[in-house]
Amino acid sequence: MKHTLSVLVENKPGVLTRIAGLFARRGYNISSLAVGETDDPDVSRMTIVVSGDEVVIEQVCKQLNKLVDVIKLTDITDKEFIGREMIFIKVNCPDAKARMEIMQFVDIFRARVVDIGKDTMIIEATGEAAKIDAIEDTLRPFGIRDFVRTGQIAMVRGAKNPKHPKKSN
Amino acid sequence: MTKIENIRGAQIVVEALKEEGVDTMFGYPGGANMVIYDALYDEKAINHILTRHEQAAIHAADGYARTTGKPGVVMATSGPGGTNLVTGLANAYMDSVPLVAITAQVGRSLLGKDSFQEADIVGITIPITKYSYLVKDIKDLARIIHEAFYLATTGRPGPVLVDIPKDVTQELADFVYPPEMDLPGYSIESKIDMAEVDAAMDMICSAKRPLMFVGGGVRNAGASEDVLALVEKLNVPVSWSLMGKGVIPDDHELNLGMVGMHGTAYANYAFSECDLILGIGVRFDDRVTGKLSTFAKNAMVVHVDIDDAEIDKIVPTSAAVHGDAGEVTRLFLKKLDEREDREDITEWHDRVEDWKETHPLAYDQTDIIKPQYVLEAINRQTKGDCYASTEVGQNQMWSAQWLQVKTPEQFVTSGGLGTMGFGLPAAIGMQLAHPDKTVLSMSGDGSFQMNIQELQTIKELKLPVKIVILNNGCLGMVRQWQDLFMDKRYACTVFLDKPDFVRIAEAYGIKGRMVMNPDEVEDAVKEALEYDGPFLLNIAIESEENVFPMVPAGGSLNNMLK
Amino acid sequence: MKMKAAESLMKILEDHGVDVIFGYPGGAVLPIYDAILKNDNIKHVLVRNEQAAPHAASGYAKMKNRPGVCLATSGPGATNLVTGIATAYMDSVPMVAITGQVSTPMIGTDAFQEVDITGITMPITKHNYLVKDAKDLPRIMSEAFHVASTGRPGPVLVDIPRDVADTMIEHPDDLTVNIKGYKPTYKGHNSQIKKIVKALEKAEAPLIMAGGGMQYAGAGDELKEFAERIDAPVVTTLNAISIFPETDKRALGMLGMHGRPAANYAVSHCDLLISLGARFGDRATGSVGKFAKKATIIHIDIDPAEIGKNVRVDVPIVGDVKIILKDLNAAVEQRDHSEWNSKVADWKLEHPMSDQYGNESDLKPQKILELLGDLTRDRAVVTTDVGQHQMWTALHYDFEKERTLITSGGLGTMGYGFPAAIGAQMADPEKLVICVTGDGSFQMSLPEMATAIEHCLPIKIVLMNNSSLSLVKQLQHFQCDRRYSGIDFTANPDFCLLAQAYGVKTFRIEKEEEMEEKLAEALASEGLTLIECIVSDKEMVYPFVPGKKGLDEMVKFEKLK
Structure with missing residues (x-):
């Protein structure tokens, strides 16, 4: 696990x-x-x-x-926490049709297009690991040129976030 | 392609070693590598040398590698066996020596649990190996060993460690050799930039005061002959770093000797005055350059090296060729045939000759034996036809300055790491590689004590190593620094108890002779060299004798103590 | 007060009660050596290979139960410390290793004698430091001593560049240590103590297993009281030997791969195992799945990471074992387990160690050690090297006084014993220090005879010479079908002549008849003394537990009738 x-x-x-x-x-x-x-x-x-x-x-x-x-x-596994990863995906989009389709997926996943080249687009997305996996799967058919994924960052909800101890001096 | 079905992991190790052409290896057994030792038991093609300490085993493998150009192989058990290799690995790493170290590890189920004789040797050796492997699956074993030899010997050579859990050596698998390698991040393709070669050529031809500077990279590339041809063709004075000794025969008229902290005065002056340095297989170490801001301040630097990371690391270059020393040198030779626009450098030669005459290496032989005199006596008898290892310290510098050799394989010394205790085991490796040659172990009383137990290995194998101890009863080089830079405050450098080395040798069944007077030196050296078997010369020299010239650390090369 | 960082370093060493350091000079440590020369309170022992320095510091630390200090130059000096540091790490020895480094502008340039020693020693130190700013040196040194000696002790390395050591700094008055990420637990949790008390009340066959942590906690007296109170026998790991008198009726001696029969049977039959400062190393447990199968396991240790690492634990408690034992002694009522104890006593009677002598030979190493024990156990400290002689010492000497065995347990480092004896003798010049060694191990540190002579250390070296690497040979005998590979040392030097060349007094024992007289004479002689015992290479260490077997499946020596 x-x-x-x-x-x-x-x-x-x-x-x-x-x-x-x-x-x-x-x-x-x-x-x-x-x-x-x-x-x-x-x-x-x-x-x-x-x-x-x-x-x-x-x-x-x-x-x-x-x-x-x-x-x-x-x-923090068993605590209520928010966890996010971030990716950049560079996908092929040879024509307007592909571009439209990709834009639709981007909207559904609340991702963003951050760059459009001659026949590629770069998508930025943040989310939980499962969502990131889903975006990757969805865009794969278009042909992924490049792929960068961060590790997860996480924060516990509410007041009980593990704080670092007060400095003594 | 070799195929053997269903053999133990230990047998795979042995078969792979044979496939790699290994006929001599050094090691020490223990619990974890016992299965490999069992596989060696029946093996006739590999001569396993049992030393008396793992530290000596790796130095011996290192000496063997340096004098043959073949990779040295060493084997040790887990835990302390592996950690005892650390100094030797660091030593080989600093001097770019091809070495494959095979350590055994505790069984996979015990890994990471602080088990008996468990040490994370892969983690420990990351900073001091070219690469290190832990074999977790027997299917990878043959490939990893093949890669280890490939990595150790190609590009800029270096030590590679392979750590094999005991249970992997016990498992069965099929053996196929050579296996396919899987090294996407490693390439040794030649990337010689012809534009840089031409630029270098232009600079060389237009230089008025050119100087060649050769180092260990030439030795590793086996390019001494090519480099010598280039030196002669260019007719330029040539100097060397410690690791480059022998690339140019010591009696060659263009040879200026060693540069740097204990370089010859004329070499150091030449560096300070030249207008071009052609450096081949050198890394401009701090012991060479002295104070960087004044190093060769009038010179453009052309740098040839196999390791791209060395170029511009210390000294900014005007032209740099990234490639094999031999290949680039041959390219230079070819290009040179096409050029007729060389500057006349007669004046420069005169200048250098002048320095040679006015500032020669010198000493005064008094009624106490001078180490330089001992080395000259050796030269008179061997006429440059001997192999020698040195320890570290004054004995090393005197040997580098005075001992005459003709090829780099004849002179083996620990340069970058400066490892005391290296010389005696290295001489064992050298003698095994050259059974019929004279092999000297040049030593000091401090270094000699560090691996003194290897006298037994020498005796057992009947290796006729000639051990020459220049005995001053102290840690001479450190003492020299205290003498010159610490107001003669000799902290902890004098051995108050001096064991009788001749009697120690005799306890091991090795003949020895104490030498006290200058008159005896010639005869003693003769006796040692002519004696059929190992011989120890314990030569009393003064603790006050210092190595000169000397450029104080951080000082400029032309500012020497003489 | 303004001073050079190297001098500030000396002051801090003094503040921590350091009176001896073991080291070897070189270029990068020159400023520190210069400061040593100026200091009158700290003695420096010049070893003959840096490798001996941490071993000597370890021997010193184990004698004094406070950090030993070793010092080496950069490059090969530092790498030569690696085995000693790893040895100390595996046995949790408090140690501060100081290394010189090339000057800060040269770091990372592959300068002469430069090596990344903090990188190298990360896996084998409790913590390590590279001092980049001289101002930090006093704080770092104070932290180093604190980390090395508190909680679970261990080696800490401090790497000091040459120019840093030479820099003038302000030596602070207040050096109170406060490390955010380092706060060891000492007091055991009350609810866990209650659980232990309950378990003790339920147990019918309790067994105490003492580990090396007991030595550092100095909890021998508490252990004796505890054993009485719960009426339980005591087994010890190798590193715990001597914490509980082996002459005591409750003592079963060492357990494990080469454990005593009674100890191993007791582990396999007990219904409650109370582990005190032990880490369940594989040499102690044999096959983990078969270890103490019938027992509830209580694990008391200062290092939380040890709990549950190797064996399942039913009741863990983290803290200082001495404090916890005090709490337990106060909380537990007197128990009576005479039935269990008589069963254990029967095992002891049925399997006396004298039955485990092994093959017939002229001079039995086991008998020598038994005799050595009789002659010296009330007054000596014994160090050992690694190999058969180490196991025989552990099995046959019968230690009686706390902290009188100094040995390399976890890493099993040959070459440890003699330098450790030098450290022990430096720590207590009046003590009788005996180094039991073998011909393989002794060769790994024999140049240190010069060190011992130089400091007039009257160590008695008992050398078991069987001209082979015999513990490996024993493994090959049983596991490799007597195919002996790489273990033949028949070209050994004449050790007596060799020692004499160093100015060492020597004795040679070849027959059992001369054993008693010569040993007594040698022990009574002044100065560094070598006692070479010529023993057979056919001798084996019995009992032993073959791989993957449980402790009660050990192989004992069967006398040919």
């Missing part, structure tokens, strides 16, 4: 290597990973989607927690 982990880490060089190395060495599988700074520039948040059974996930969480640069880790 897939688990979504929200991890606050020190924003330091090498942190990503430490986490990637840990996953490789202990044989865990990362499905996706997204990193960015938080409102505190000293702290980054990683959203890691990892697959494995309960025993594995428990080990993943504990081992991650052991890393000195990991400040706080929350498994």
